[in-house]
Amino acid sequence: xxxxxxxxxxxxxxxxxxxEDTNISxxxxxxxxxxxxxxxxxxxxxxxxxxxxxxxxxxxKYSYVFTxxxxxxxxxxxxxxxxxxxxxxAVERNIQVESKLREHYASRTNASNLRMADxxxxxxxxxxxxxxxxxxxxxxxxVLAGLPRVMHIMLExxxxxxxxxxxTHTRQVDVWAYESQIAExxxxxxxxxxxxxxxxxxxxxxxxxGTALVAxxxxxxxxxxxxxxxxxxxxxxxxxxxxx
Amino acid sequence: xxxxxxxxxxxxxxxxxxxEDTNISxxxxxxxxxxxxxxxxxxxxxxxxxxxxxxxxxxxKYSYVFTxxxxxxxxxxxxxxxxxxxxxxAVERNIQVESKLREHYASRTNASNLRMADxxxxxxxxxxxxxxxxxxxxxxxxVLAGLPRVMHIMLExxxxxxxxxxxTHTRQVDVWAYESQIAExxxxxxxxxxxxxxxxxxxxxxxxxGTALVAxxxxxxxxxxxxxxxxxxxxxxxxxxxxx
Numbered sequence: 230x231x232x233x234x235x236x237x238x239x240x241x242x243x244x245x246x247x248x249e250d251t252n253i254s255x256x257x258x259x260x261x262x263x264x265x266x267x268x269x270x271x272x273x274x275x276x277x278x279x280x281x282x283x284x285x286x287x288x289x290k291y292s293y294v295f296t297x298x299x300x301x302x303x304x305x306x307x308x309x310x311x312x313x314x315x316x317x318x319a320v321e322r323n324i325q326v327e328s329k330l331r332e333h334y335a336s337r338t339n340a341s342n343l344r345m346a347d348x349x350x351x352x353x354x355x356x357x358x359x360x361x362x363x364x365x366x367x368x369x370x371x372v373l374a375g376l377p378r379v380m381h382i383m384l385e386x387x388x389x390x391x392x393x394x395x396x397t398h399t400r401q402v403d404v405w406a407y408e409s410q411i412a413e414x415x416x417x418x419x420x421x422x423x424x425x426x427x428x429x430x431x432x433x434x435x436x437x438x439g440t441a442l443v444a445x446x447x448x449x450x451x452x453x454x455x456x457x458x459x460x461x462x463x464x465x466x467x468x469x470x471x472x473x
Numbered sequence: 474x475x476x477x478x479x480x481x482x483x484x485x486x487x488x489x490x491x492x493e494d495t496n497i498s499x500x501x502x503x504x505x506x507x508x509x510x511x512x513x514x515x516x517x518x519x520x521x522x523x524x525x526x527x528x529x530x531x532x533x534k535y536s537y538v539f540t541x542x543x544x545x546x547x548x549x550x551x552x553x554x555x556x557x558x559x560x561x562x563a564v565e566r567n568i569q570v571e572s573k574l575r576e577h578y579a580s581r582t583n584a585s586n587l588r589m590a591d592x593x594x595x596x597x598x599x600x601x602x603x604x605x606x607x608x609x610x611x612x613x614x615x616v617l618a619g620l621p622r623v624m625h626i627m628l629e630x631x632x633x634x635x636x637x638x639x640x641t642h643t644r645q646v647d648v649w650a651y652e653s654q655i656a657e658x659x660x661x662x663x664x665x666x667x668x669x670x671x672x673x674x675x676x677x678x679x680x681x682x683g684t685a686l687v688a689x690x691x692x693x694x695x696x697x698x699x700x701x702x703x704x705x706x707x708x709x710x711x712x713x714x715x716x717x
Contacts, residue, residue: 241670244511245641245689246501248674250494253516257490267488269523270516272497275672279513302653303673304660334653341656376675397489409546409578412585416548426485428519429547430492431620445489 231394231447232292234260236270237283239298239308240375243272251377252297259384264394264447265293275299280311288315288370293391295384298375300364302341312367313349321350326363333361357386366390395447400456403441403471404463407431414462415442422455424448439471475638475691476536478504480514481527483542483552484619487516495621496541503628508638508691509537519543524555532559532614537635539628542619544608546585556611557593565594570607577605601630610634639691644700647685647715648707651675658706659686666699668692683715 236256242248253270260267268291273279280299287294299308313320327346331338345362348354352367364383365372371391373383404411408431419427425446432439442463444455463470480500486492497514504511512535517523524543531538543552557564571590575582589606592598596611608627609616615635617627648655652675663671669690676683686707688699707714 241672241689242674242687243497244501244514245643245670246498246503246505246511247643247687249498253487254490254493257488259490261490267490268518270488270514272514274512275670301673301675303656304663305670305672334651337651337654339653339657342651342653378677399489399491407578407581407586409583409586410581412547413583419548426489426519426549428485428491428549429545430486431545433622443486443491445485 231264231266232392233266233268234293234295235268235287235291237280237287237294237296238270238272239275239280239296240272241275241305244274252373252375252380255377255381256295256297256384259388261397263388263391264396265391266394275305275307277307277311277314280308281315284312284315284370288368292369294370295373296370297373297380300345300362300372300374302344306344308372309347309349312370312372316349316351316367318350320347322346323348323354326354329361353390355383355386355390357382397445397447398449398452399443399445400452401441401443402456402459402463403439404468405437405439405471406468407438408440411440411442411463411466411468414466415459418455418458418462421458422446422451425451425455427455427459475508475510476636477510477512478537478539479512479531479535481524481531481538481540482514482516483519483524483540484516485519485549488518496617496619496624499621499625500539500541500628503632505641507632507635508640509635510638519549519551521551521555521558524552525559528556528559528614532612536613538614539617540614541617541624544589544616544618546588550588552616553591553593556614556616560593560595560611562594564591566590567592567598570598573605597634599627599630599634601626641689641691642693642696643687643689644696645685645687646700646703646707647683648712649681649683649715650712651682652684655684655686655707655710655712658710659703662699662702662706665702666690666695669695669699671699671703
């Protein structure tokens with residue numbers, strides 16, 4: 230069994246519609262690559278009690294929890310104290326990180342940006358390519374930045390420290406067909422391959438209805454066999470395959 | 474107090490990273506327009522027990538719960554039976570919707586697409602511009618399609634049936650400054666206006682660091698006053714305002 234994971238997106242800006250989240254899909258793809266199964270995501274506000282509740286619900290349920298957002302220098306950046314509260318530990322200043330921050334900010338150093346040297350007691354600091362403000366891992370909770378560019382770097386630094394599983398294999402075939410035309414046949418294939426996720430995703434191109442049929446799973450041979458079964462089914466129902 | 478809401482995004486394709494969700498931000502903006510406060514979102518898999526758990530946790534906590542996805546004709550479309558299970562009611566075929574579906578699909582009518590005429594017993598059918606497959610409202614749960622184009626139409630049909638509150642007002646000012654330069658001043662403004670959300674969002678343009686400062690709230694006069702206080706603070710700390 231692959232390790233499991235959840236993501237907690239922390240930020241009023243997502244819930245107000247100001248910012249469109251792109252972190253879920255990026256983390257999802259990278260976890261799929263390294264064989265960690267993403268089971269659920271939550272988006273919560275910049276409120277301590279709501280962050281604590283989400284962290285405590287999910288860290289006990291999954292192998293890993295990834296948080297994004299709320300680790301900057303402003304008053305609405307409360308991920309670290311909330312995480313400390315969730316684990317019942319104090320927030321501690323990391324002297325090594327503080328010294329990197331002082332070096333980076335030089336004359337602009339102040340109490341606000343030094344807050345980025347604070348971590349829950351017992352957390353491991355995760356250094357990455359932009360070393361002045363590292364991320365951290367607290368037990369099974371991986372704390373990442375909200376800014377996608379910075380989050381990507383932090384995630385790559387954290388992934389080697391986690392247990393990996395079997396990566397996910399995917400095969401897709403696109404047809405010029407309504408979903409309902411292939412629904413029955415697709416269900417039969419799903420029942421043949423209960424370990425795989427067989428999905429169907431409709432779309433329109435220039436007014437013409439197409440559907441993407443996707444088989445996903447950790448066993449490459451099974452995914453291939455399901456792909457063949459889907460292809461057979463499509464020719465059986467006379468659905469026109471769309472060239473990729 | 475404004476009504477509150479949560480969103481449940483139902484779909485393996487979001488958790489696999491195949492599809493980037495855009496429904497959260499669209500619904501968030503429309504709820505903000507009509508004065509419904511979006512408090513949290515969850516993304517769950519196409520699994521009955523996980524959908525039931527999310528629906529039951531959130532429908533008791535918030536005025537409204539919006540679901541997206543899982544209402545098509547294929548085996549992985551299980552939102553309706555899951556919702557029925559969450560409410561402890563049966564799934565019932567709606568004859569009027571069935572007749573619309575038969576008309577729409579004509580010779581392509583089959584058992585799979587007629588499933589879109591099934592609803593939890595007691596649900597209100599919500600007709601919209603693309604009438605062959607309407608959405609539904611079950612008590613305080615609003616069921617929407619996953620496809621953004623269709624979801625937008627269903628949402629507009631459902632919104633007039635909900636209780637609205639005070640719409641959110643927003644003022645934003647952009648500065649060429651690190652967040653840490655304005656963090657202390659911004660916290661002072663937040664403390665002056667505890668009813669507002671004061672946020673700061675950093676970015677880079679051509680290597681230059683900028684920050685967007687945002688005041689949001691339902692009281693327009695308070696938002697204006699906070700905007701003025703932020704502007705005063707910025708000139709006090711000598712931060713250069715960026716022309717919009």
